[in-house]
Amino acid sequence: MHRRLVGIALVVSSVTGLAGCGSSDSGGTEASSSAGGKTTRVTVGIIPIVDVAPLYLGQKQGFFADRGIDLKMVSAQGGAAIIPGVVSGQFQFGFSNTTSLMLAQTKGVPVKAVANGAASNGKVGADVTGVLVKKDSPLKSAKDLAGRTVAVNTLQNIGDTTVRETVRKAGGDPSKVKFVEIPFDQMPAALNDGRVDAAWMGEPARTIAEAQGARVIASPFAETDPALTVAAYFTSTKIAQQNPDLVKKFTEAMNASLEYASAHPDEARRILTTYTKIGGDVLDKLILPAWPTAVNRPSLEKLAELGEQDGVFGDKKPDIGALFS
Structure with missing residues (x-):
């Protein structure tokens, strides 16, 4: 389960030198007074990625x-730490890829999605993830991956x-693709060295x-x-049931944040320099x-x-309605 719950977020991005595991402070909600009235300390377990x-x-x-939330982000290595952290109360909220959340649910882990996190930009050849090969590789399309070794992070x-x-x-045979697990930040070198196709x-x-000459083929x-x-x-699910007002405020603030980031991509890039070492x-x-x-419900149904x-979920089927309602 450890490997399967490694989350986006490692699914979407990782780089050598990114912030490692964060504070071990308790993530319990705490009410405190401020000039504008009472605020609630909310801890969110995240992976420091795009x-x-x-x-x-x-x-x-x-x-x-503005909604009375004193936000604190705590970095973790992936969903393997974030999901249990949320369930135990160390974090009130967390970030994870959707497959990991579905897997957790089928394992009986009491979690519930409350806001969208990230989505494909829909651009084939210029999406947030891609299958890359060396510049001189004979592989030209996804069909050519059958019988080849492909690195994935999890x-x-x-x-x-x-x-x-x-x-x-x-038109290829997906059963003939051999997958090996390599961290994202090590993949460019693994590709250059010929350790993977x-x-x-x-x-x-x-x-x-x-930048090193690799090509996107899928x-x-x-x-x-x-x-x-x-x-x-x-x-x-405990927080969702016992503190629905906090969940509502967090969701509202998160939706406002998603809208702002979508409308201000340059600011989204600049903010990366405050919590990662991505630059230049x-x-x-x-x-x-x-x-x-x-969230896009049909896409989640397809992913499930x-x-x-x-065979990711064993003999149980994810309940998309319950998890993402």
Whole structure:
């Protein structure tokens, strides 16, 4: 379960030197007085990646403070730490890719999505993730991946599931693709060294690899569904039931943040420099995800079906309605 719950967010981005595990302070909600009245301390478990830029922008713009939320972000390595942290009460909210949330639900973990996190931008060839090969590779399309070794950051998750779908759509045999697990930040070197034939990369690894001459031959998110919801913010069912007003305020603030980030992409790029070490040409060139306020239900149903087909969820089917209502 540890490997399968590694989350976006590692699914979408990772880079050497990004903030590591954060504070071990308790994430319990605390009411405190301020000049504007009572505020509630809310801790959010996140992975310091491109996808969570709206959360930081929303804090900067005061969208959370305006609703009485004193926001604190705590960095974790992935969903394997964030999901249990939310359920235990260490965090009130967390960020994870949608396949990991579905998997947690099928395992009986009491979680509920409360706001959209990130989505595919729908651009084949220029999406937030892509399958890349070396410049001189004979591979030209997803169909050519059959019989080849492809790197993904986490096995049996959203990466290999969407890559298989892309191969299937291109007329190849997805069962013949061999997947190996490699962290995103190590993928450009693994590709250059010939340790893998192709690599499914998120940002900024994708931009770094392209600068070294790598080519994109497939865009698994966009080709699976151009409106694919790939990540979400979530809470425990306990908090959702016992503190619906807090959940409502967080969702409202998060939606305002997503709208602001969508309307101000340059600010979204700049905010990355405050919580990651991404900078220079990579910062200017990396591809941003889409940040709609609503999850795309049909895309989630499709992702669940693909996960079932791949055996990700065992013998249980995710309840999309309950998880993303």
